[in-house]
Structure formats: structure tokens, C-alpha cells
Amino acid sequence: KQEVTQIPAALSVPEGENLVLNCSFTDSAIYNLQWFRQDPGKGLTSLLLIQSSQREQTSGRLNASLDKSSGRSTLYIAASQPGDSATYLCAVNPPSYGKLTFGQGTILTVHP
Amino acid sequence: NAGVTQTPKFQVLKTGQSMTLQCAQDMNHNSMYWYRQDPGMGLRLIYYSASEGTTDKGEVPNGYNVSRLNKREFSLRLESAAPSQTSVYFCASIRQSEQFFGPGTRLTVL
Numbered sequence: 001k002q003e004v005t006q007i008p009a010a011l012s013v014p015e016g017e018n019l020v021l022n023c024s025f026t027d028s029a030i031y032n033l034q035w036f037r038q039d040p041g042k043g044l045t046s047l048l049l050i051q052s053s054q055r056e057q058t059s060g061r062l063n064a065s066l067d068k069s070s071g072r073s074t075l076y077i078a079a080s081q082p083g084d085s086a087t088y089l090c091a092v093n094p095p096s097y098g099k100l101t102f103g104q105g106t107i108l109t110v111h112p
Numbered sequence: 113n114a115g116v117t118q119t120p121k122f123q124v125l126k127t128g129q130s131m132t133l134q135c136a137q138d139m140n141h142n143s144m145y146w147y148r149q150d151p152g153m154g155l156r157l158i159y160y161s162a163s164e165g166t167t168d169k170g171e172v173p174n175g176y177n178v179s180r181l182n183k184r185e186f187s188l189r190l191e192s193a194a195p196s197q198t199s200v201y202f203c204a205s206i207r208q209s210e211q212f213f214g215p216g217t218r219l220t221v222l
Contacts, residue, residue, distance in 0.1 A: 031209060032209050034210065034211060036213075042215060042216070043116075043202060043213040043214055043215040043216050044202065044204075044213040045213075046210055046211065046212060046213075049209070049210045051209075089154075089155070091155075091211075093209060099157055099160065099170065100155075100157070100211060102154045102155040102156075103154065104152075104154045105154070
């Protein structure tokens with residue numbers, strides 16, 4: 001059974017810092033990996049999707065990498081802002097795609 | 113283009129009552145999903161529908177039923193609500209393996 005772990009569980013940083021969120025998974029047979037953002041009381045917003053054949057994806061200040069063989073993904077946020085404060089979730093898609101397995105999330109707080 | 117919409121946003125039920133959570137998407141996606149989110153448990157898949165007319169159980173289907181009414185709509189029904197079903201429920205649809213989520217329904221069962 002696939003298990004997804006996110007470290008750290010919570011992170012508090014001053015504005016302007018670059019930061020890395022980690023996601024690890026136990027079964028490397030994945031179709032893709034998706035990073036989401038969730039604001040309090042809201043739904044999930046897709047940030048980045050990395051296919052199993054890709055090494056990284058970038059969107060603005062966000063960069064996500066994927067190392068399938070080691071079962072790891074990282075989300076890099078450059079020049080963090082208070083508006084980045086949210087819970088960040090990673091989820092892996094098995095080859096029979098669609099049935100995502102989620103990590104517990106990292107709660108990020110960026111203070112001015 | 114509203115994306116994925118869910119109704120209601122909030123609901124309080126008494127134990128034993130029934131209700132249906134509604135979900136609709138206007139993106140012409142084939143596959144739709146129902147998840148529940150609980151503190152410390154993360155998001156867990158309840159049921160999914162790979163295409164119109166098909167449904168399959170996910171990780172935690174007990175106590176729920178679903179209906180894929182048409183390509184747009186996928187409803188989740190609680191026949192006899194229990195306090196353990198207090199949760200936030202999310203509907204999602206998928207396009208080219210990327211999932212898009214609705215805003216959620218917060219359900220409390222007393």
C-alpha cells in the first residue's frame with residue numbers, strides 16, 4: 001500500500017526566505033505526483049503536476065522536483081511572502097491513475 | 113467556467129438522518145471523485161467514477177452510496193448518518209491526470 005509522508009509538518013519562516021517542503025512515497029511505481037495548496041476552510045488548488053518521466057516543473061516562484069527511484073519530491077518556494085501561508089499537500093497517482101494517495105501536509109506560515 | 117461546484121457548503125445532521133451531497137463540474141471531465149478530509153487522517157478516497165455510468169469503491173466506502181447522474185454530476189449519499197461521518201467532503205474531477213477540487217462541504221453529525 002502506498003504511503004506518503006511530508007516533512008516538516010509545520011514550518012514558520014520570515015518573509016523573503018527561500019524554503020523547501022519535502023514529500024516521500026514508499027512505492028516508486030507512480031504515474032505522476034501533484035502538489036496542492038489548501039487555504040483554511042477552502043478546497044485544494046493544484047500548484048504543479050509532475051509526470052513520472054519528468055524531473056521537475058516550474059510555475060512562477062514554485063519549483064517541484066521528482067526523484068522516482070528514491071521516492072522523493074520537493075517543492076521549492078523562492079522569496080516567500082505572507083500570502084504563501086497555507087497548507088501544502090503532495091499526492092501521488094498510481095499507474096491506474098486517478099486514485100490519489102495524499103500526504104498529511106505541511107502547514108506553512110510566512111510572517112512579515 | 114465555474115470548475116467544480118459543491119452544495120451545500122455546510123450541513124448539520126442528527127444521527128440517523130439521511131442527506132445527499134451534490135457535485136457538478138462544467139469542464140467535460142470523464143472521471144470524478146469523492147474524498148473526505150479529517151484531522152490527522154488526511155484526505156481519503158470514498159468513491160470514484162471513471163466515466164458516466166460507472167462507480168467504484170475507494171478506501172473508505174462504508175456508510176456511503178454514490179450516483180453518477182450524468183457526465184456533469186456525481187452525488188454522495190449518506191443513508192443513515194453517524195457521528196463518525198463528521199468531516200469535510202471534497203469532490204474532484206480529473207483532466208489529463210490532473211485533479212481539480214471543489215470548495216468542500218462541512219458536515220457535522222450530532
